[in-house]
Amino acid sequence: MKRLITLLLVAAPFLATADEGMWTYDNFPSSRVAKKYGFTPTPAWLEQARLASARLAGGCSASFVSEDGLVMTNHHCAHECIEQLSTAQKDFVKDGFYAKTGADEVKCPEIEVNQLLAITDVTARIQKATAGAEGARFTAAFQAEKAALERECQTDASLRCEVVTLYHGGEYGLYRYRRFQDVRLVFAPEFAIAFFGGDPDNFMFPRYDLDVSFLRVYDGGKPAKTPNHFRWSPAGAKAGELTFVSGHPGRTDRLLTIAQLKELRDFSMPDILQRLAEERGLISGFQLLGPEQKRVSTARLFYTENSVKARRGMFDALRDPAFFGQKVKEEEALRARISKDPAKARRYLPAFDAIAKAQARYEQIRRPYTWLEALGGRPRIGGDLFWIARHLVRGGEERAKPDGERLSDYHQSALPALEQELFSAAPVNLDFEKLRLAFWLTKVRELLGADHPAVKKLLGKESPDEIAQHVVDGTQLRDVAARRKLWDGGAAAIAASADPMVALARLSDADARAIRKVYEDEVEAVEKKNQGLIAEARFAAYGRSTYPDATFTLRLSYGQVKGWREGDREIAPFTTFAGGYERATGRDPFALPPSWITARDHVELATPFDFVTTNDIIGGNSGSPVFDKDLQIVGLVFDGNILSLGGDYGFDEAVNRTVAVDSRALIEALSKIYGATRIVDELRGAPSGAPGRAAAATGAQ
Template structure:
C-alpha cells in the first residue's frame, strides 16, 4: 500500500481540515467552505433534509430512505445477515437473489434495526458538571451514570433510541435522538456473485464492477412507514467532476489519538487482531469444504473475516510507514511545545499525554484476558452470546439505571430484546466449530495453567467441551429465551442446573466482570479523562473548525467524482456495465450470474457501473447514499480503494477514494436484469416529485 505521507492531512485535530477532507457532524458542517470551493452552499434546510432522509442500520452500516413508502437503500453486504437468515437449504437467497413482487411478499428480517436521527442536543455542560474534579474510577462511574440519566430522560418511547455521543475526544458531548424502526423487511437483493463480483481479490480495489445493493422497507404497525423525508433518485447519476455528498455513519477513526495510542495499535492491537483473523480465515475455508450447507452457514462469516483482515492490514501498513508515523510524532510534538510556552497551560494539559501513555502500557498487560473473557473472543457463536445476555440481563435490570452496565441501560433494552428474541436460525454444527476454535485460542492466549482457563475447560478438550455445550443447551428456542428473560435471576439460576451454556456463562461471569472493571477504571476512564483535557487544549485555539473522529454516528462529507494516479497510470473514476462482461471469466470470483448473461442484449453496456469519489469515508459508511447538490441519489457507497485503508489515521485527497455503485447502474439492473418493475416505478415516482 502506498502512503504519501507528505500529502496526508495533519489537520484532523491539529488545524482546519483541507480540501474534501472531513466526516462532519450535521450541526457543524462547513457550508461556507463548500461554497468557496464549489460554488454551492448547503443551507440549514438542505442539511436537515439530508439528515432526515439518511438512516443507520444499528448493526453496523449506513442506509437511506428513497421513497415515501419506507423503502430503504443499502448494500447487499449490509443486508447479508438478513438475506442469509431468511434462506434455507431449499431456497438460498444469497446465491439466487431475492425480489418481492408485492409488498405482501416482503419477509421480515429477524434482527435488523433502522435508525433515523431526528434531533441533536448539546449536553457537554451537564456531563462536565457530573465529572468535575473526579479522576479514575470515580470519573468513569460518574460519567456512565450521567449518560444513562440523560438517555433515559430522552427515551420516552421504545420507538426512540437515545445515545450520548462523545466528540472531539471528550471536548463535546451531544445527545442524539433517533427514531427506531425494528420491523424491517427485505424487498430486493441481487445474487452474491454480482454483489461481490471480483471477490476478495478485488476488495478495496478499483476499477470495480459490483452491484452491492439491497432494498429494505421499514414498517410501522404492520404497514409501510410513511416517510416525510426521503431522497429523490437521479436518473442520470453523476459524471466526472460532479460535486458529491456522502451521508453516512463512519464507524470510527483514530486521527485525534495520541502517539502512545497509535503505537499501541501499531505494535500490539493490530498485529494481535490480524493473527487471529488469518487463522480464522483458514479454519473457515476448511469448514466450507465440508459441504454445501456448511458453506452456506459460514458464508457471511468468511466474507466479514476476509474484509476485516484486508482493512486492518491496510491500517497497520499505514502506521508502519515511517514517514507518516514521523509526521504524527511531529504534530504531537508541536502541540506539546506550544503548550509548554505557557506555564499554566503546561501544568494543566501536558501530564495528560503521559497519563494516556501509562494507560496504554496497562492495556498491553490487560488485553489478553480482556479480549478473551469480556469481549467474547473465547466464546464465539450465537449460543454463548445469548447465554451471556440472559445471565447479565438478569443481574443488571434490577439495579438503578445509572449503575448498570452500559449495554443494559433502559435506553438500550429494546435493542437487547430484539437480538435476544430474534427467530434467526442457529446451526448446531457451525456453533460447535466456532466455539471449539475460540476455546482453543483461549487456552493458547492465557495458558493452560490460567485459573480462568481451568475453570472453563476442566479436563475437557476444546472440541469435547464445545460438543457438550451445544448439545446441552436449549437456547436455540426463542420461547425458552423469553421465559428466562422474563423470569429474571431465579429463572436463570434454575436453568443453569441443566443448561450447560447458561451454566458456563454464570461460571465465567465473575472473571469477565473483574477484568472489565480493571479496564474501565484503569484504562478507559484514565484515557477518556485525559483525552478530554487534550481536546480542551486544542479547543482553546481551534474551537470546532475541524471535525471530530468518527463515532458510528451520522456524518456528512463532500467531494467530487474523480480518478487518481496509481503506479504511474491514470485510474479513471467511472466503470461501465460493459466492463463487467469484459472482466468476467466464467469462474469465481469473476463469474457473472446467469441472469446477467441472459440480459446482456437488453442492457445499455455504456451505462456507468461503479465510480470513485474524493469523499472522506471509513468503515461504517457502507450503504451510504451519494447525493448531488439537489439532494438526489447518484450512487451508493460500498467500499474504498486500497489507498483509503490508511484513512483511519489521516486523509490523502490525491489518492484516497470512496467507491460507489452508480445510481444509473442500479436502475438499469433493476429494470432489465431483474424485471423489478415495482421497485423501478417506486423510485421513478419518487424522483418525479
Template sequence: MTRLLPLLILLAAGSARADEGMWTFNNFPSDLVKSRYGFAPNAEWLKRVQLSAARIAGGCSASFVSPNGLVMTNHHCVRDCVQQLSTPQNDFIVKGFSAATAQQERQCPAFEINRLVEISDVTEQVTKATQGKEGAAFRDAQRAELARLEKACATAPDLRCDVVTLYRGGMYNLYKYQRFQDVRLVFAPEEAIAFFGGDPDNFEFPRYDYDVAFVRVYQDGKPAKVENYFRWSAKGAQAGELTFVAGHPGGTSRLLTVAQLIYQRDYALPERLFQLAQLRGMLDEFQQRGPEYTRISNNLKFGVENSYKALVGRREALVDRDFFAKKVAEEQKLRDWVNANPERQKRYGQAWDNIAQATDTLRDMRLRGRWLEQSAGTGSDLFNYARVLVRSAQELSKPNEQRLEEFTEARKPELEQQLFSPAPVYPKLEEAVLGFYLTKLREVLGPDDPVVKKVLGKQSPQALARKLVSGTRLASPQVRRQLYQGGAAALGASKDPMLEFVRSFDEEARAIRKRYEEEVESVSDKNGELIARARFEAYGTSTYPDATFTLRLSFGQVKGYTEEGRQVEPFTRIAGLYERATGEDPFRLPPSWLQAKPRLDLQTPFNFVSTNDIIGGNSGSPIFNKDAEIVGIVFDGNIGSLGGEYGFDESVNRSVSVHSQGILEGLRKVYNARRLLEELGQGGGG
C-alpha cells in the same frame, strides 16, 4: 513507502484542507464548500438531508428513497437478513430475492433502522457530573449521567437516544433517533454480482459490483410514511461533479495520541490480524466438508476476510515511517504550544503522559481482556445469548445509572430484539467457532491458568464445544424469552450447560472489564477531554471530530487518481463487467446477468470513485448532488482509503460507489423489478 501513503496530517494546521472531513450536521463547513465548489448548503438543506439519511443498527448506513418507508442500502449490509431468511432449499444468497408484491416482503429476524431527528449539546451536563473525579469515580459519574440523559430522552419505545462523545471528550451531543424494528426485505441481488470479484477485488478499483439492496420499514404493520426522502437524479454522477455522502462512519483514530497509535501498531493490530488469519483458516477447512457447511458459514467468512484486509491496510499506514513521523510532529506541536504557557501547562500538560501510562496498563492486561471479555465466544450466537441472559439477572436489578451500558433502559429494545431473534442457529458452525475459541483461550492464557483449568477441566476444546452445543436449549427463542422474563430465579435454577459455562468465568470476565474501565478507559476519557480542550483553545472548532458511528456529511467530487504510476479513470461501465468475468468464482456472473447481456446498454456507468472522505460504516451511504438527488450508493473504498483510519490524502483516498444509472439498468433489464422502479419514480421504458 506503501501505495496507501503519504497521508497528509491536517489537524495541526487547525482546519481541514481539500475534501477532507466527516462533519457533524451541526458544524458543517458550508462556507468551505462554497469556496471550493460554489454551493453553500443552508440549514433547510442540511435538515432535509439529515432526515432522509438512515442508520442500520448492526453497522451500516442507508437512506430513505420513497415516502412509503423504502430504504436503500448495500447488499452486504442486509446479508445477515438474507442469510437468515434462506434455507438449504431456497438460498437467497445464491438466487437473490425480489418481492413482486407487498405481501411478499419478508421480515428480517433482527434488524433495526434509525433516523436521526434531533441533536442537542449536553457537554455542560456531562463535564459537570465528572468534574474533579478520577478513575472509578470518574467512570461511575460519567456512566450515571449518560444513562440519565438517555433515559430522559427516550420517552417512547420507538425512540432511541445516545450520548455521543465527540473530539475524544471535548464535546458531548445527545442524538435522538426514530427507531424502526419492523424491517422487511424488498430486493437483494445474487451475491455473485453484489460481491463480484470477491476478496481479490475488495478495496480495489476498477470495480464491477451491483452492491445494492432495498428494505422497507413498517409501523403498526403498515409501511411507514416519511416526509423526507432522497429523489433520483436524472443523469447520475458526472465527472467533476460536487458530491455529498451522508452516512455513519464507524470510527476513526485521527485524534489518538502517539502512545495510543504505538499500541495499535505494535500490539492490537498484529494480534488481531493473527487471530483473523487463524479463524479464516478454520473456516476454509469447515467449508471443505460440503455445500451446506459453506452456506451456513459464508456470512462469517465474509466478515472475517473483509476485516482482515481492512486491518492490513491500517497497519501499513502505521508502519510507514514518514506517516508516523508526521503524527509525532503533529502531537509535539500541540504539546509545545501547551508548555509555552505556565497556565496551559498546568491545565493540560500531563494529559499525554497519563494516557501513555493507561496504555501501558492496557498492554499488560490486553490478552485476558480480549479472551475473557471482548472476543469471548468468537462470534458464537449461543455464547452471546448465554452471556446476555446471565448478566441480565444481575444488571436489570440495579438502578439504571449503575448498569453496564448495554443493559440501560435506552439500550434494552435493541438488546431484547437481538436476544429474541428467530434467526436460525447452526449447531455445526457453533461447535466450530466455540472449539476455536476454547483452543485459543488455552493457547493464549496457558493450560495452567485458573480460568482455563476451571473452564476446560480434563476436556479438549472440541469435546467441550460439542457438549455445550448439543446440550443447550438456547437455540430456541421461546426458551430465551422465558429465562429472560423469569429473571434471576429462572436463570439461577437453570442447569443449561451453556449458561453454566458462561457463569463459570463471568466473575473473572467482569473483573477484567471493570479494571479496563477504571484504569484505562476512564483515564483516556478524562485526559482525552483535556487534550481536546487544548486543541479547541489552539485551533478552535474548525476541525471535525473522529467518526463515532453517528451521522456525518462529507463533500467531494467525482474524480480519478493515480496509483503506482497509472491513471485510474473515475468510472467503470457494464461492458467491463463482462470482460472481467471468467465463469469461475469470484469472477462468475449469475445466470440472470448472462441472459440479460443482449438487453443491456453496455456503456451505462456501473461503479465510480469520488474524493468523499469515508471509512467503514459508510457502506450503504447515499451519494448525492447539490439538489439532494441520488447519484449512487457507497459500497467500499479503494486501497488508499484504508489509511483513512488515521489521516486523509485526497490524492489517493477514494470512496467507491455503484452508479445510480447502473442500479436502474439492472432493476429494469435484469430483474424486471417494475414495482420497485415505479416507487423510485423511474417507471417506464429504458
C-alpha cells in the same frame, strides 16, 4: 500506500484540508463547500439530508429513497438477513430475492433502522457529573449521568437515545433517533454480482459490483411514511461534480496520541491480524465440508476477509516511518503551542503522560480483557448461542439494579435493541456453533495459559472440542421461547437453570466482569478524561475548525467525482457494464450469475457501473447514499480503494477514494435484468402500491 503517507496532513496540524472530513451535522463547514464548489448547504438543506439518512444499528449506513419507507443499503449490509431467511432449498444469497408485491416482503429477524431526529450538546452535564472524579469514580459518574440522559430522552419504544463521546471526551452529544424494528427485505441481487471479484477485488478499483439491497421499514404493520427521503437523479453523476455522502463511519483514530498509536502498532494490531487470519482459515476449512456448511458461513467469512484486508492496510500505515513521523510532528507542535502558556502547560501537558501510563496498563491486561470480555460482544467469537447465554446471565443480574448502576449494555435505553437480537428467530447451525465455541475456548487457553484461573473454570478436565460438543448439543437456547422464559425469570431463573450453555456463561462471567472493570476504571476512564483535556487544548489552539473522530454516528462529507493517478497510470472515475462483462471469466469470484448472462443483449453496455469520488469515508459508511446538491441520489457507497485503508489515521485527497455503485447502473439492472419495475417506479416517485410497468423478470425471485 507510500503516496498516501507522504501526502497526509500537509496543512497546519489538526486542521481539515481539501475535501477531508467526516463532519457532524451541527458543525458542517458550509462556507468551505461554498468557497471551493460554489454551493452553500443551508440549514434547511442539511436538515433534509439528515432526515433522509438512515443507520442499520448492526453496523452499516442506509437512506430513505421513497415516501413509503423504502430503504437503500448494500447487499453486504443486509447479508445476514438474506442468509437468515434462506434455507437449503431456497438460497436467497445465491439466487437473489425480489418481492413482487408488498405482501411478499419478508421481515428480517434482527435488523433495526434508525433515523436521526436531533442532536443535543450535553457536554456541560457530563463534565459537571464527572468533575474531579478519577478511575472508578469517573466511570460510575459517567455511566450514571449517561443513563439518566438517555432515559429522559427515550420517552417511548419508538425512540432510541444515545450519549455519544466526541473528540474522545472533548464533547458529548445526545443523539435522538426514530427506531424501526419491523424491517422487511424487498430486493437483493445474487451474491455473485453483489460481490463480483470477491476478495481479490475487495478495496480495489476498477470495480463491477451491484452491491445493493432494498429494505422497507414498517410502522404498525404498514409501510412507514417517510416524507423526508432522497429523490433519484435522472442523469447520475458526472466527472468533477460535487458529491455528498451522508452515513455512519464506524471509527477513526486520527486524534489519538502517539502513545495510543504505538500501542496499536506494536501490540494490538498484530494480534488482531493473527486472530482474523486464524478465523478465516477455520471458516474456509468448514466451507469445504459441504454446500450447507458453505451457505451458513458465507456471511461470517465475508466479514472476516474484509477485516483482514482492512486491518492490514491500517497496519501498513502505522508501520510507515514517514507517516508515523508526521503524526509525531503534529503532537509535538500541539505540545509546543501549549507550553508557551504556563497555565495551559500545567493543565494540559500531564494528560499526554497519563494516557501513556494507561497504555502501559492496558498492555498488562489486554489479552485477558480481549479474550474473556471484548470478543464476546459484537464479534461473537464464541458463537451466537454463547453470546445469547452471556446476555441472559448478565441481563438477569443487571436489570435488577438501578439504571445508572448497570453495565452500559443493559441501560433501559439499550434494552429494545438487545432484546430484538436476543429473541431473533434466525436459524442457528449447530455444527458452526461448535466450531466457533471450540475456537474461542482454544484461544483462551492458548493466550491466557492452562493455569489461568478463568481457563481452569471454563475447561476443567475437558478439551475445548468436548465442551463445545456437549454444550451446543445440550442447550435449549435454540428455542426462542426458552430464551424468553429465562430473560423474564431474571436472576433467579438464570441461577436455577441447568442449561449447559447458560452454565458455561455463568462460569466465565465473574472473570470477564472483573477484567472489564479494570479496563473501564484504569484505562478507559483515564483516556476519556485526559483526551477531553487534550481536545480542550486543541480547541484553544486551533478553534473548532476540525471534526471529531468517527463514532458510528451520522456524518456528512463532501467531495467530487474524480479518478486518481497511480504510478504512471491514470485511473478513470467510471466503469461500465461492458467492462464488467469483459472482466467475467465464468469462474468464481469472476463468474456472473445466469440472470446477467441471459440479459446481456438487453442491457445498455455503455451504462456507468461503479465510480469513485474524493469523499472522506471509513468502515461503517457502507450503504451510504451519494447525492448531489439537489439532494438527488447519484450513487451508493460500498467500498474504498486500497489507498484509503490508512484512512483510520489520516486522509489524502490525492489518492483516497470512495467507491460507489452508479445510480444509472441500479436502474438499468433493476429494470432490464431483474424486472423489478415496482422498485424502479417507486424510486422515480410512484407510490409503493402502484402497479409497475410490465416486464419479464429474468433474475432473482
